[in-house]
Amino acid sequence: MYTERVTVVPGLNPFRPTAGAEPPQLVGRAGLLDEFEYGLRIRSGAPGLLTIFTGARGVGKTVMLGEAEDAARRAGWAVISETATRGFLGRIGAAMHPFLEELGSGPAGRRITGVGLGGFSVTTELAPAQQAGWRQLGEELLRLLDAQGTGLAITVDEIHGADRDELAQLAASVQHFIRAGLPVALVFAGLPAAVSDLLDEGVATFLRRADRIDLHPAAIDEVEASYRDTLTVLEHAIAPELLRTAAEVTGGYPFLIQLVGYHLWQVAEATDGPLTAEDVGLAVAAARRRNTRMVIDAALASASPKDLEFLRAMAEDDGSSRTVDIGRRLGDARNTVGNYRARLIDAGLIESTGHGLVDFAIPGLREHLRP
Numbered sequence: 001m002y003t004e005r006v007t008v009v010p011g012l013n014p015f016r017p018t019a020g021a022e023p024p025q026l027v028g029r030a031g032l033l034d035e036f037e038y039g040l041r042i043r044s045g046a047p048g049l050l051t052i053f054t055g056a057r058g059v060g061k062t063v064m065l066g067e068a069e070d071a072a073r074r075a076g077w078a079v080i081s082e083t084a085t086r087g088f089l090g091r092i093g094a095a096m097h098p099f100l101e102e103l104g105s106g107p108a109g110r111r112i113t114g115v116g117l118g119g120f121s122v123t124t125e126l127a128p129a130q131q132a133g134w135r136q137l138g139e140e141l142l143r144l145l146d147a148q149g150t151g152l153a154i155t156v157d158e159i160h161g162a163d164r165d166e167l168a169q170l171a172a173s174v175q176h177f178i179r180a181g182l183p184v185a186l187v188f189a190g191l192p193a194a195v196s197d198l199l200d201e202g203v204a205t206f207l208r209r210a211d212r213i214d215l216h217p218a219a220i221d222e223v224e225a226s227y228r229d230t231l232t233v234l235e236h237a238i239a240p241e242l243l244r245t246a247a248e249v250t251g252g253y254p255f256l257i258q259l260v261g262y263h264l265w266q267v268a269e270a271t272d273g274p275l276t277a278e279d280v281g282l283a284v285a286a287a288r289r290r291n292t293r294m295v296i297d298a299a300l301a302s303a304s305p306k307d308l309e310f311l312r313a314m315a316e317d318d319g320s321s322r323t324v325d326i327g328r329r330l331g332d333a334r335n336t337v338g339n340y341r342a343r344l345i346d347a348g349l350i351e352s353t354g355h356g357l358v359d360f361a362i363p364g365l366r367e368h369l370r371p
């Protein structure tokens, strides 16, 4: 169900190496939305209706939110899609109005709340009266949708950057709706460490009950199979061993799957005969360059010189690094190393891979940092 997405035709590059863009095939994500879809049928109180996607940059969180939205629309649900920049709670409230109007309750909605369209135009959390209005509006919309046998799905991307008070308000209202047996779904996406902090801080304890789905790179075999499928429409078939090489280069990372696929397609279009190993090498090099420009540079933009030292010390290892080794290489005290470790995990640059172990969370970062 989540495999074939766009029809692949010759002459039109199907790969989408852009943040949030729907890929031609969703690799390695089979079954992840089953609980959510099951919840859409039950409509109220199902655990899958509260889901949080976490994972490193470029692993496909925004794409999964899009999948959840599509599933909700297919089930006839109203969908509100937001990013957690300041004022998102107010924007969600404003986005409820068109649905209310469509359901024939526009004027009533306005009468009840006293807050018209744009009435939530605040920069951060809502004042008490506005919050009451927000909740009334949501409740009215949910009752109308419930009567139709559907519901409302709200997705919020990048919740690691959310204002804590706004998030707490959203959670409190949604919890209220759930207690009232109303059909609401809430799907979040964010960087893993920051999301863990959010949940631990008790910003909204009820969010701890959410289904947390940590997204990982796909298996190389699946990438290879997907490339084989997608690239069959090319005039000249690509030799199996070259496809394998290309799949391996991606490390299963969704963004690299798109970049490598995109450049392979481009090179294939520009070539008369079947692709050679050199052609594939060119495509891979182009994909790597673009990955550096778009992911690595962006991720390192906020790294301090000391962060970089830590990362370079890690790059000496071929796999996970032991924090004691990093400390030794840097000649630093244990607590300093611990602080930088935590900072870098929060920034989504590295991840914990076991007790006293860390590894890079972004593909190509290790190679980029080596001399």
Ligand SMILES: Nc1ncnc2c1ncn2[C@@H]1O[C@H](COP(=O)(O)OP(=O)(O)O)[C@@H](O)[C@H]1O
Binding pocket: 016, 017, 018, 019, 020, 021, 022, 023, 025, 026, 027, 028, 029, 055, 056, 057, 058, 059, 060, 061, 062, 063, 064, 254, 255, 256, 257, 258
């Ligand atoms: N399961 C997947 N299979 C193939 N490509 C994917 C998959 N998920 C995401 N992508 C691609 O990866 C890139 C990053 O996806 P995105 O959802 O923006 O990641 P994130 O939100 O985690 O940073 C996009 O180019 C997207 O098309």
Ligand SMILES: [Mg+2]
Binding pocket: 019, 020, 061, 062, 063, 157
């Ligand atoms: Mg994203």
